[in-house]
Amino acid sequence: MTAISYDDIVKAPKALLHDHLDGGLRPATIVELADAVGHELPETDPARLGEWFVAAADSGSLERYLETFAHTVAVMQTQEGLHRVAKECALDLAADGVVYAEIRYAPEQHLESGLTLDQVVDAVHAGFQDGTAEAAAQGRRIRVGTLLTAMRHAARSQEIAELAVRYRDQGVVGFDIAGAEAGFPPTRHLDAFEYLQRENFHFTIHAGEAFGLPSIWQAIQWCGADRLGHGVRIVDDITAGNLGRLASYVRDKRIPLELCPSSNVQTGAAASIAEHPIGLLKDLRFRVTVNTDNRLMSGTSMSKEMALLCEAFGWGWGELQWLTINAMKSAFIPYDERLAIINDEIKPAYAKLLA
Ligand SMILES: O=c1[nH]cnc2c1ncn2[C@@H]1O[C@H](CO)[C@@H](O)[C@H]1O
Numbered sequence: 001m002t003a004i005s006y007d008d009i010v011k012a013p014k015a016l017l018h019d020h021l022d023g024g025l026r027p028a029t030i031v032e033l034a035d036a037v038g039h040e041l042p043e044t045d046p047a048r049l050g051e052w053f054v055a056a057a058d059s060g061s062l063e064r065y066l067e068t069f070a071h072t073v074a075v076m077q078t079q080e081g082l083h084r085v086a087k088e089c090a091l092d093l094a095a096d097g098v099v100y101a102e103i104r105y106a107p108e109q110h111l112e113s114g115l116t117l118d119q120v121v122d123a124v125h126a127g128f129q130d131g132t133a134e135a136a137a138q139g140r141r142i143r144v145g146t147l148l149t150a151m152r153h154a155a156r157s158q159e160i161a162e163l164a165v166r167y168r169d170q171g172v173v174g175f176d177i178a179g180a181e182a183g184f185p186p187t188r189h190l191d192a193f194e195y196l197q198r199e200n201f202h203f204t205i206h207a208g209e210a211f212g213l214p215s216i217w218q219a220i221q222w223c224g225a226d227r228l229g230h231g232v233r234i235v236d237d238i239t240a241g242n243l244g245r246l247a248s249y250v251r252d253k254r255i256p257l258e259l260c261p262s263s264n265v266q267t268g269a270a271a272s273i274a275e276h277p278i279g280l281l282k283d284l285r286f287r288v289t290v291n292t293d294n295r296l297m298s299g300t301s302m303s304k305e306m307a308l309l310c311e312a313f314g315w316g317w318g319e320l321q322w323l324t325i326n327a328m329k330s331a332f333i334p335y336d337e338r339l340a341i342i343n344d345e346i347k348p349a350y351a352k353l354l355a
């Protein structure tokens with residue numbers, strides 16, 4: 001099999017389920033916005049600032065990785081800042097060949113200058129609308145939905161869950177919790193998850209990234225998560241190819257794993273891409289998806305993550321199609337819309353690549 005080129009991967013349609021809005025800013029935009037609001041940055045040259053983020057996030061600890069977000073969240077406190085970041089996010093993903101994306105952020109982190117939760121969501125959605133329209137005008141079709149995240153150390157999850165449901169017909173497709181995992185089990189937010197289930201709404205939970213099986217078990221069996229954010233530590237329940245009860249449940253129920261290889265290497269959840277459990281989980285036919293998590297902090301993109309996996313595991317178009325269809329099957333938009341993207345866009349494009 002001939003190796004696939006990075007440029008060809010960029011052109012192939014891709015689907016992205018796990019990407020943080022505040023983890024994907026363009027360095028040059030951070031510099032400009034920080035200047036406007038008087039926020040002090042560790043570097044003011046865009047190229048060096050980009051390198052600073054990757055190096056600082058390359059810490060081996062989720063807690064230290066998360067500290068870098070202070071500099072992105074600081075410049076996302078106005079409607080203009082939020083609008084610009086969302087618009088550029090849609091444009092950057094479209095330019096990378098992403099045709100479907102679910103982008104998450106925590107509205108409660110953007111209230112420091114007096115915006116209301118509704119103003120935050122409205123500004124982000126206007127940005128995504130303008131970004132997708134501009135991408136379409138350039139001949140690139142992308143659909144973007146948002147997930148509203150509640151911070152797991154905070155106590156606003158019920159409020160954010162209600163906000164997500166209120167905006168369900170205006171671009172919000174799901175809910176999530178994020179932040180430091182150890183010490184903050186998902187059951188702290190059980191009320192919010194029970195509310196979302198009664199509303200027939202969708203949610204994913206960051207679990208099994210910096211903490212192991214108990215976190216995954218709670219996310220699924222107590223909270224009812226539709227998908228697992230990361231979930232990579234499910235391998236702790238697999239011994240020499242034999243699945244324990246929790247790993248079996250996750251595989252049998254086809255619970256999607258939102259795996260983020262580069263991010264996991266930075267936070268110490270995996271030693272390297274080549275040693276990342278994604279290889280094993282794919283061979284065992286879990287519902288594996290590939291994601292960027294934070295493009296800025298990992299210096300990555302969907303195409304880069306896929307290229308890294310092709311290089312590490314010898315994967316080709318067959319595997320990339322499988323990952324892409326897995327992601328579309330696991331998306332939070334209605335079934336008929338998912339099917340249309342799979343049948344009208346993904347399958348025809350990969351059929352040509354596979355030919
Ligand atoms: O991989 C991750 N694990 C846990 N929390 C994360 C990760 N990436 C980002 N955030 C957190 O989610 C917030 C909202 O987007 C970010 O501000 C960051 O604190």
Ligand SMILES: [Zn+2]
Binds near residue numbers: 020178206229293
């Ligand atoms: Zn994440």
